[in-house]
Amino acid sequence: MSFTLERIERFLAAHHPFDTLSPELVAECAREATSHEVSEGDTIYSAGDALPGLFLILRGSVELSVPDGTAISVRRTGEIFARRGLIGDGTAPDAAKALEDGDLLVVPVPHFRRMLDASEPFRSFFERVRIRSDEARTGARDGGLTTLPIGALMTAEPVTVPPGIAVRDAARIMAERHISCVLVAEDGGPLAGILTTGDLTGRVLAKGLSPDTPVREVMTADPVSLSPEALGFDAFLTMAERHIGHLPVTDGGRPVGIITRTNLINRQTVSSIYMVGEIARAETVDRLAETVTAIPQLLAQLVGGGAEPHVVTRLITDIGDAVTRRLLVMAERDLGPAPCPWLWLACGSQGRREQTGVSDQDNCLILDDSATEADDAYFGALAKFVSDGLDACGYYYCPGDMMATNPRWRQPLKVWRQYFDGWIRKPDPMAQMLSSVMFDLRPISGTRSLFDGLQAETLSDARANSIFVAHMVSNSLKHTPPLGLFRGFALIRSGEHKDTVDLKHNGVVPVVDLGRIYALVGALEPVNTRERLIAAREAGVLSESGAHDLLDAYDFIASVRLEHQARQVREGQKPDNFMAPGTLSELERGHLKDAFMVIKTMQSALAHSRGAPG
Structure with a gap:
């Protein structure tokens, strides 16, 4: 596609960070760049x-990937x-490949x-990246292993054997x-x-089994596995909590790799791994x-x-999950x-x-329907x-008593179904508040089948009740971005946090609320806000442009x-959360x-649609 100099100049002026340049510099940049x-x-x-x-995409899309081919961004x-x-x-620290036919603009070095x-605003845009790169080169980074996908850490093309092979042949x-x-x-x-050398020792030699014993009789059947997209942190967390040294990696149920302690030790450079290990022990x-004081x-x-x-936030939450699971183990040990x-x-x-x-802390317990009052x-x-x-670890008690210590939030499954059914049929203000919290439920430990189907059933029932959806929409619009007249910041005017903005309740929470509504309208099961926005886009609940803008806004505020x-x-x-x-x-x-x-615009659109996001 042909791009005239005038068109390139207009395109630059409309896109960041070139929109921070003066008209003269934009024109100069357009003349020097090549398409x-x-x-x-x-x-x-x-x-x-x-x-x-510097590359700018005039038309199309580009995939960036690490040297081993793992895609990291589009x-x-x-x-x-x-x-x-x-x-x-x-x-180039990564590779770039065109995902479709398109046009690129290159501003020469x-x-x-x-x-x-020539431009302080333009320089400021890149300054943050320079600082972060310098910190990464000097080791001030906790990324590496924890933030890399398992696909970049695993040993690919693992050796597999059929279930009927003799252990003698597997050992060879x-x-x-x-x-x-x-x-x-x-x-x-x-x-x-999976069959390990430890299995050969403990399950074959120690028990005097014949070397001709089929592998299926001594292997660990249906072992826990992770996908290539999971984080290295997930691998360490799983191995630490389950006390295993080998973790299969599967894609669609089929083995595509293996993670071992050696893989992780060779890449271990970060303190979060140490923390999880300490929590598990x-x-x-x-x-x-x-241990948690290091968060x-x-x-x-x-x-x-x-x-x-x-x-x-995922890694910080995973540590909180590990602490919760360890406390549950301790509780059962004592009780x-x-x-x-x-x-x-x-x-x-x-x-989320x-x-x-x-x-x-916000938590609850679902009990099996066989539970008695004595239990x-x-x-x-x-x-x-x-x-x-x-609370002792710094996760302070919920001010609203939304905890399993409250008998109301410690009930058999049939009672939980009654809760959700009642909130949906009679959506008063209290029901709206409780529903907002409970739509973000995620299992941490225990019998997961108690939650299977409950979320999907609730979303389906809620979506079908237009009055409930309208009430939830109204409730979601209570948190508004801190913008005043003429797009100035609406600051807190008094008290301990005077002259600041609340980046949680007036920044992140409005997007959380929007994501929850999109999930409700589309009966979408993701709980994480970012995943909800992406799922809403893919399901057509949220337009491509709306999702793009809202994701960008959410990421920047976060x-x-x-x-x-x-x-x-x-x-x-x-x-x-209070920033000046x-x-x-x-x-x-x-x-x-x-x-x-962006958030204010999306809230306005939702308010006018009353349950039909666009």
Whole structure:
């Protein structure tokens, strides 16, 4: 497609960060830049290549991937790429490939440098990336293993053997390949089991079994596995809590890789891994609390290392999950086996996997319908042990008493069904509030089948009740972005947090509320806000442009919030959600106002549609 100089100039002026340049500099940039057509599948550059300049997508989309081929990002029309390499040593840290036919604009390196020198706002946009890259090179990063997908860490093409093979032959294969395990599966079939050298010792030799014994009789059948998209942190968490050293990686049920302790030890450079290991080994609440005190520092390191906001909150929440599960193990150790099946669930920010450096606890218990009134004494004691332990670890008691220690939130499954049914049929203000919290439920530990179907049933029933949906929409619009007249910030005017904005209740929460409504309208099961927005886009509940803008706004606000907390940690303060806009640069303040405007626009659209987002 042909792009005239005038059209390129207009395009630059309309897209960030070129919209921060003066008209003269935009015109100069348009003259110096060159446009290039690309076809689907074209390699634009490979990792390690010298970068010719800053890329801007005029039309189409581009996939960025790490050297092993794992995709890490997709950039679309109007977005730039290659900036991280340009503000570093000038070489590409990743590879770029065209996902479709399109056109790219390349601003040559010399002219890019001139724009940095000529425009302070333009330079400020890239300054944050430069700081983060410097921190990463000097080791001030907690990313690496925890934030890498397992696909980048695993040993691919694992050795597999059929279930009927003799253990003698399986042992020979392990010896010849110098490996400590084999996965068990029919050729091209789903994973059936895993056999390790430990199994050969403990299940074959120690029991005097014949070397001709089929592998199926001594393997670990249906082992826990993770997908290539899971994080390295997930692998460590699973192995630490289950006390296993080998973890299969499956795609569609079929084995595609193996993660071992060796894989992780070779890549282990971060403190979050140490924390999870300590949590899994802790024998007392005091030891747990001592370990969890490092969370603020972990947050600061992750943010300083440039980890994406959703990755930071996911890792912080995973630590909270690990603490909860360990407390449940301790409780059962002290109280004895439970009298009936149960399931501990988190709601609120933990349920959505969106915890930061400031978190209370929101949880509940679903009991099997066989539970009796006498059983409640046991579960009341279990809930008290866990909630007290969480409070001792810094997850303070829920101000609204939304905890399993409250008998109301510790009930058999049939009662929970009655709760949701009653809230949906009679959506008064209290029902709206409770529904908002309970739609974010996520199982943490126990018998997960108690939750199977409950969420889907509730979403289906709620979606079918237009009055309930309208009430939920009204409730979701109570939290508004802090914008005043003429797009200025509406600051808190008095009290302890005077002259600040609340980045939680007036920044992140409005998007959380919108995501919950989109999930309700579309009967979508994701609980995480970001995943809800993506699912809403894919289901057609939210338009492509609306989802794109809202995701960008949410990510930016979440990033500002986390950086604010990280700055407080570095300054020795207790992190909170109240930020003075003056701590941001002029450019960042402008971006924050734009993000708030996106939310306000989406809220307005929802208010007018009353349950039919667009």
